[in-house]
Amino acid sequence: MRIGLDVGSTTIKCVVLNDDNQIVYQSYERHFSQITEKMAELLRKIQAEVLNGAPAYLSVSGSAGMGIAQTCDLPFIQEVYATRVAMGKLIPDADVIIELGGEDAKILFLTGGTEVRMNGSCAGGTGAFIDQMATLLHLSLEEMNELAAQHEKIYTIASRCGVFAKSDVQPLLNQGARKSDISASIFAAVANQTIAGLAQGRPIRGKVIYLGGPLTFLSELRESFDTALKVKGVCPENSLYYVAMGAAFSSESAVDLDTALTNIEAYRGKSDFLSIPSLFRDEQEYREFQERHQSCRAKRGEIAQYNGKACLGIDAGSTTVKAVVLGEDCELLDSIYQSNSGNPVPIIREYLMNLYEQYPNLTICSSAVTGYGEELLKNAFNLDFGIVETMAHFTAAKYFMPDVDFVIDIGGQDMKCFKIRNGAVDNIFLNEACSSGCGSFLQTFANTLGYDIADFARKGLFAKNPVDLGSRCTVFMNSSVKQAQKDGATTEDISAGLSVSVVKNAIYKVIRAASAEELGKNIVVQGGTFLNDAVLRVFEKELGVNVIRPDISGLMGAFGAALYAKSRAKETSTLLPYEELRDFTHEVKVATCGLCSNHCRLTIN
Known part of the structure; x- marks a missing residue:
């Protein structure tokens, strides 16, 4: 045998x-x-x-x-x-083989001598990339394939890696593009990436053979390659x-x-991977860390017993939607934090309906929205104000630390940092095309290793030998993680090492700080990623300063929007009343201008 x-x-x-x-x-x-x-x-x-x-x-x-x-x-x-x-x-007359695996892609030219073209350290356009996109769409691979067969249009989507693609896909989801069109567009992007990136101009002709899991299981991916190559490829038994x-x-x-x-x-591997010191010496040091950060708490109120005016703040982010209701003394009466599922409109409608129905004595006198979905939600629900994300987060940070001189917010796909001088924003640092070091970076690895993000983060707190993975993008990092696993690193070591990478990416690649003094001494950290104690601990150790993390770290954008709305409250709010919300129906369409295939404007009916 x-x-x-x-x-x-x-x-x-x-x-x-x-x-x-x-x-x-x-x-x-x-x-x-x-x-x-x-x-x-x-x-x-x-x-x-x-x-x-x-x-x-x-x-x-x-x-x-x-x-x-x-x-x-x-x-x-x-x-x-x-x-x-x-x-x-098995197929001696084959001319070209195109093979896609989990993280590798290959084109083998067989006619006239064997020539091999392979991807390097980037896994863009491979099975791992498609897995990430399916997760973003909340679809199984089978559902994604079935939907792609029903597509009507193709959008331009980057496929160099999942990080760049998310920046294209998430706005399409937020603006109501059909998942069938997005699925087909992702497959088309994979085909174009593989052909352009590997063939590099060499013609692909003759009998083309498709191998590997993605091309075997996804008929619409094969169709995308057929369309791009203008051939009918063969996926053999x-x-x-x-x-x-x-x-x-x-x-x-x-x-x-x-x-x-x-x-x-x-x-057990070589067990010689590079490691760094543990995040906490023992449980006692971790308890002291927790107690210090638990002291920064927002004032709370009981919404069921509240009878008065309130302000609403909404943060429609790239991957989540957050909302808070504040009382007249800035007490937090209610909040939500959940995935936007590609469309925040029904989530906010349901939330507002529940507020009206459950708390009839509550009067919303002012409302504001910030984030990616600002214009969408403002127009859909007649919210009073829209506020730039930077100002929303700065407003929230000032509430907890009036003399704040640096604010850093790490969300799902974006990172915002701003330097404060004389009570005004003096400099802004943003991640641009790459979301490495953001929440989705950790989420991707947690899912890959079979954990939810909360459990995965906890594992890194007491790792004995956190892996030194440097500060690289998600796709490149994957190879480093797998090599560390082969060399004996535990899941705990990897979890801690990834938290270190998040912080190093923020400090040295986004902010490009040369020293802690460059940032300031009064620092407020916020965003869902900083709810991860490992990330927060690394940030403090790397800078050598204690920072403030409010207990509503993930809600700071919405909290700042509510504070802004409160400062500009009018006698009555333009927010849709209950009757109009109850009968509210919406259809979000992505329109095109006729000059290109890209989405150009948003229409809400």
Whole structure:
């Protein structure tokens, strides 16, 4: 029996061939970075259920398989060569192979000699990219594929990596673009990225073969490649297993599986990754840290017992929508913080309806909105004021620290920092095309490792050896994380290391600060990302100062908008009354100007 293992960045593929080169066993599953555990489990199953005592000829391939194969003394075959071997046996007349994996992309030109084009350290346009986009759309990959088949138009979306693409996709969602059109646009972006980035002008002609998970499972992605290339590509039977089959075909010597399993299960990597000091020495130091930050609290009030005028503040952010209701003494009466699900309008309508129905004695005398969705919500609900995000966050920060001289807000995809001089904003620092170091950066890795963000963040608090990952973008960082895992880093070490990367990215790449003194001594931090105690701790340690984090850190934009509305309150608010909200229907359309395919304006009916 010949066994071929393809250990990729996100999955393990396996085939077992009999003496007639027929597949008698095959397996495809995600390893969630538990690579050696999955390999051992798979080989034990094959040993017990397939081999029945027969000798095993084994070869390992794949981007994540080389280190393990070398350490455990297993035969290894490079994946491009394995693909070429399998193609030569199964489809000898193929001219070009396009293969997409979890984090890698390849084009193999076979006619006139083999030439290989591969992506480098960027995973833009690969399976991981598509996974990120599906998560952003709140769709499974199957749903995304089905919707793409119903598309009517294609938008221009960057596919260099998930960070840039989110900046294109999120506004489309907020402005009501159909998910079917966005799904098809993402697939088109992947096809264009792969062809332009890898072929680099070399024509792709003849018999084109599609391999790898994304191209196997997503028929509309194949359709996008067909459209871009003006060909009809072929996705062959067992397209997921060509690397594994090539490894199996190349197996030449018998392997003692018992010895191999012992070596694989004992493999723990080199354990020589770069590490930094722990965030907290012990539980006592963490408790003192918590107590200090819990002292900065917003005044609270009981909305059920409140009978008077109130102000409403809304922050429609890139990934979340926040709203607060403030009483006449600036007491926080009520709030919400939740995902905007691509459209904040129904969320705010439901929230306002609940306020009117549950608290009839409450009178909203003034309202304001800030954030990405400012114009959308202001026009939809006749809110009194719109306020620039910077001023909303500065207003909130001044409430908690009147002499604040630096404010940093880290949200889901954006980062805002501003220097205060003489009570006015003196300088503003914003992340531009990249959201590395923002909330989505941590969210991506938490999801990849199978944790929700809260549990993942807690794991880093007492890590013994936080990994030094530097300050790189999400896509590049992924390779560093996987290498650290292979070298023995724990999930706790990685969680802490990523929190360090968030802070270093903010300080040295966005703010470009040379020293803590450059920022100031009276610093207020805010935004949902700073609710992560690990990020907050690293920020303080890196700057060597204690900062203020209000207990409503994630609500500061909405809180500042409410304070602004209160300062400009009129006798009556223009906010839609209950009767109009109850009968409120809305249709958000993305219109085009006729000159291009890009979305140009928003229409609300």
